[in-house]
Amino acid sequence: MTESPAEAGGPAAPEGVPVAFQDPSYLAAVVDLLGAIAYGAISAFERLAEDAKMAPTLEDKAELAKMASTEFGHFRRLRDRLGALGAEPYDAMQPFVKPFESFHGRTAPSDWLEGLVKAYVGDGLSADFYREIAAFLDADTRRLIIDSLTDAGQSEFVVDRVRKAIAADHRVAGRLALWGRRLMGEALTQAQRVAAERDALTALLAGGIDRPGLDLAAIGRMFTRITERHNERMAEIGLSA
Amino acid sequence: MTESPAEAGGPAAPEGVPVAFQDPSYLAAVVDLLGAIAYGAISAFERLAEDAKMAPTLEDKAELAKMASTEFGHFRRLRDRLGALGAEPYDAMQPFVKPFESFHGRTAPSDWLEGLVKAYVGDGLSADFYREIAAFLDADTRRLIIDSLTDAGQSEFVVDRVRKAIAADHRVAGRLALWGRRLMGEALTQAQRVAAERDALTALLAGGIDRPGLDLAAIGRMFTRITERHNERMAEIGLSA
Numbered sequence: 001m002t003e004s005p006a007e008a009g010g011p012a013a014p015e016g017v018p019v020a021f022q023d024p025s026y027l028a029a030v031v032d033l034l035g036a037i038a039y040g041a042i043s044a045f046e047r048l049a050e051d052a053k054m055a056p057t058l059e060d061k062a063e064l065a066k067m068a069s070t071e072f073g074h075f076r077r078l079r080d081r082l083g084a085l086g087a088e089p090y091d092a093m094q095p096f097v098k099p100f101e102s103f104h105g106r107t108a109p110s111d112w113l114e115g116l117v118k119a120y121v122g123d124g125l126s127a128d129f130y131r132e133i134a135a136f137l138d139a140d141t142r143r144l145i146i147d148s149l150t151d152a153g154q155s156e157f158v159v160d161r162v163r164k165a166i167a168a169d170h171r172v173a174g175r176l177a178l179w180g181r182r183l184m185g186e187a188l189t190q191a192q193r194v195a196a197e198r199d200a201l202t203a204l205l206a207g208g209i210d211r212p213g214l215d216l217a218a219i220g221r222m223f224t225r226i227t228e229r230h231n232e233r234m235a236e237i238g239l240s241a
Numbered sequence: 242m243t244e245s246p247a248e249a250g251g252p253a254a255p256e257g258v259p260v261a262f263q264d265p266s267y268l269a270a271v272v273d274l275l276g277a278i279a280y281g282a283i284s285a286f287e288r289l290a291e292d293a294k295m296a297p298t299l300e301d302k303a304e305l306a307k308m309a310s311t312e313f314g315h316f317r318r319l320r321d322r323l324g325a326l327g328a329e330p331y332d333a334m335q336p337f338v339k340p341f342e343s344f345h346g347r348t349a350p351s352d353w354l355e356g357l358v359k360a361y362v363g364d365g366l367s368a369d370f371y372r373e374i375a376a377f378l379d380a381d382t383r384r385l386i387i388d389s390l391t392d393a394g395q396s397e398f399v400v401d402r403v404r405k406a407i408a409a410d411h412r413v414a415g416r417l418a419l420w421g422r423r424l425m426g427e428a429l430t431q432a433q434r435v436a437a438e439r440d441a442l443t444a445l446l447a448g449g450i451d452r453p454g455l456d457l458a459a460i461g462r463m464f465t466r467i468t469e470r471h472n473e474r475m476a477e478i479g480l481s482a
Binding site for chain 1: 290291293294300
């Protein structure tokens with residue numbers, strides 16, 4: 001064993017883990033964040049696999065199954081990273097079960113197209129949000145998070161299918177635009193709930209003595225950016241936000 | 242372009258494809274077989290993802306999600322191989338939708354343990370069957386099939402969970418043993434149905450002018466071997482077959 005930070009007098013941090021984690025509140029925040037993203041990934045796996053049942057063709061079903069498998073791959077890496085940070089991965093995910101399940105429970109798609117829009121919007125929203133937060137993290141954690149947001153070509157598939165459906169029947173656009181707004185609303189509700197309950201996470205955004213943070217105005221601008229990107233995505237898919 | 246078998250006067254076969262495929266009935270049989278295995282893989286993906294919902298813990302759920310993702314990986318390779326052989330992959334899978342869906346429809350697990358036993362028995366049975374058939378194929382196809390049967394550690398997980406459940410409540414063993422027999426029965430029913438309907442596949446087993454095949458006695462011995470291995474698997478999991 002080589003000399004570890006713990007032996008040198010600092011707080012315990014597993015070997016091979018960046019020095020930033022010597023700050024226990026930073027470690028707690030990152031464990032919270034990775035727990036949230038990991039649970040989000042496995043719950044996305046479940047929902048995509050469920051929605052795949054509504055696919056009109058075997059080929060479409062395979063596309064959703066591919067997205068589900070990609071989410072499982074992200075889950076696995078995040079879970080392993082939690083373990084490497086010395087956390088019990090499933091304990092770290094537990095606080096986020098309820099918000100994610102509430103979100104999914106309130107936004108169960110009633111057909112294939114709603115499922116596609118949900119996959120696209122949900123994926124985009126969470127990617128934007130995680131990317132914003134990742135800017136406040138150490139390089140290793142940031143890279144892990146950014147990598148776990150890689151789009152496996154699903155956007156192209158969804159955009160193609162939804163645009164075709166709208167071209168075939170224009171009434172579809174109004175219904176799906178409403179659906180997109182509802183998804184956004186429910187996602188914000190759950191994000192707010194998590195922010196209210198998870199002090200470590202909000203402390204991360206608010207910064208610390210030695211770490212720059214976001215003031216209320218900056219948090220407001222962040223949500224404005226996320227909303228704007230959501231609107232762009234809706235436009236891309238042929239829907240008014 | 243280099244000189245292809247087609248230009249040399251033989252029947253058309255895509256480039257990079259073994260010479261065995263110049264026999265159109267062999268090509269048809271392999272397309273059928275890969276179509277069956279591919280559809281089996283994506284339908285296993287769906288069922289495992291569905292059964293994951295019954296998991297008692299998040300960790301158990303992740304194990305089933307891993308199996309589902311592994312099945313999707315197999316599906317993807319088999320589908321790509323079908324394309325490389327010049328077949329329309331989803332057309333090749335179509336004849337097997339009904340038998341697999343019938344099997345799954347008749348064997349919907351009523352709880353988590355039944356789901357585990359089904360994953361274990363179903364995976365084992367199909368692996369044994371495909372391995373037997375693979376012996377009659379060209380080396381490339383054989384390798385692809387054998388690779389797509391690799392156990393991703395799921396057996397160990399299932400054996401552990403089922404043995405623990407039996408230790409906790411001995412009555413579980415009787416119920417799951419019955420369940421295992423029912424799974425075997427339904428699998429044989431569907432295999433028989435496929436054999437009766439897919440001439441190319443049965444011709445492969447029966448052999449051809451230039452290819453050794455199985456006579457009825459040999460087919461009987463093959464099913465005996467498959468049944469014996471099923472019994473071994475049931476014993477391994479702590480159940481009488």
